[in-house]
Amino acid sequence: SALPLAGRVAVVTGASSGIGAASAERLAELGARVAVLARRAERLDDLVARIGKNGGQALALSADVTDVAAVRAAADRVAAELGGADLLFNNAGVMLPAPIEELAADQWQHQIDLNITGLMNVIGAFVPQLVEAAAERGVADLINTSSIAAQNIFPNFAVYSATKAYVTHLSRHLRAELGRKNVRVSAIEPGIVGTELQSHVTDEGALAWLAGSKEEMEWLTPEDVAQTVGFVAGLPPRVNLQQVTIMPTGQP
Numbered sequence: 001s002a003l004p005l006a007g008r009v010a011v012v013t014g015a016s017s018g019i020g021a022a023s024a025e026r027l028a029e030l031g032a033r034v035a036v037l038a039r040r041a042e043r044l045d046d047l048v049a050r051i052g053k054n055g056g057q058a059l060a061l062s063a064d065v066t067d068v069a070a071v072r073a074a075a076d077r078v079a080a081e082l083g084g085a086d087l088l089f090n091n092a093g094v095m096l097p098a099p100i101e102e103l104a105a106d107q108w109q110h111q112i113d114l115n116i117t118g119l120m121n122v123i124g125a126f127v128p129q130l131v132e133a134a135a136e137r138g139v140a141d142l143i144n145t146s147s148i149a150a151q152n153i154f155p156n157f158a159v160y161s162a163t164k165a166y167v168t169h170l171s172r173h174l175r176a177e178l179g180r181k182n183v184r185v186s187a188i189e190p191g192i193v194g195t196e197l198q199s200h201v202t203d204e205g206a207l208a209w210l211a212g213s214k215e216e217m218e219w220l221t222p223e224d225v226a227q228t229v230g231f232v233a234g235l236p237p238r239v240n241l242q243q244v245t246i247m248p249t250g251q252p
């Protein structure tokens with residue numbers, strides 16, 4: 001019998017590590033052809049090779065999502081080489097917590113540029129393909145990676161949390177707007193997942209908080225989130241999971 005995502009074309013951003021890499025592998029395993037996008041080309045080449053070895057098909061797109069021209073060029077390649085995307089996992093992001101009084105303006109800007117502007121650049125480049133695919137096939141998916149930080153209060157994570165509240169809120173509005181065109185929009189809100197995300201944190205207090213959390217509970221794995229992404233995309237066309245919160249069992 002056919003795989004659940006056979007015939008589909010997925011684009012995954014932030015695919016060179018963590019949740020994005022695991023999700024690209026999962027979507028390929030479920031039968032989708034997958035374009036994997038991030039800056040680190042070597043990582044993407046390894047991922048493409050791994051997917052190929054497992055019987056899947058993938059295309060590496062090395063691009064910075066904050067560079068709107070680069071994202072548009074990547075979208076053109078997806079159209080030319082894979083026939084257009086019907087599934088976008090818009091996932092690239094960065095988390096740089098610090099007390100607001102430290103005035104880490106560069107880190108504020110970096111989070112806003114990537115988590116908001118980068119996310120929008122990708123939406124702008126790929127929504128036309130999603131709408132076209134939905135008109136032809138009856139369904140397409142836009143899945144945005146938000147965070148539990150969009151809902152709950154984490155001291156010193158204000159800017160990050162606000163960028164993720166943007167992602168969740170945007171997703172709800174886009175769902176209403178694009179659902180009429182058979183494009184399902186979902187926001188995935190994970191609790192803590194062990195990835196490279198934590199490796200970019202520089203604030204001592206946040207690092208101590210993360211270390212304590214790792215002692216107290218078993219964090220989610222990227223594969224746990226990847227399973228969810230595959231599930232969301234594989235649902236019957238009439239079913240749209242608007243918001244999915246996936247938490248480590250031990251995380252309050």
Ligand code: NDP
Nearest residue numbers: 014016017018019039040064065093147192193195196197
């Ligand atoms: P990782 O750091 O492992 O992955 C981040 C990905 O984003 C990498 O592939 C990175 O690749 C890519 N990326 C970073 N900057 C850019 C850029 N300018 N252009 C293109 N790609 C970029 O972290 P996660 O897998 O954890 O993060 C994925 C998403 O999940 C993020 O949006 C994060 O906020 C969210 N999230 C994570 C949680 C966690 O606890 N880990 C919890 C809740 C949400 P490269 O450097 O090669 O460009």
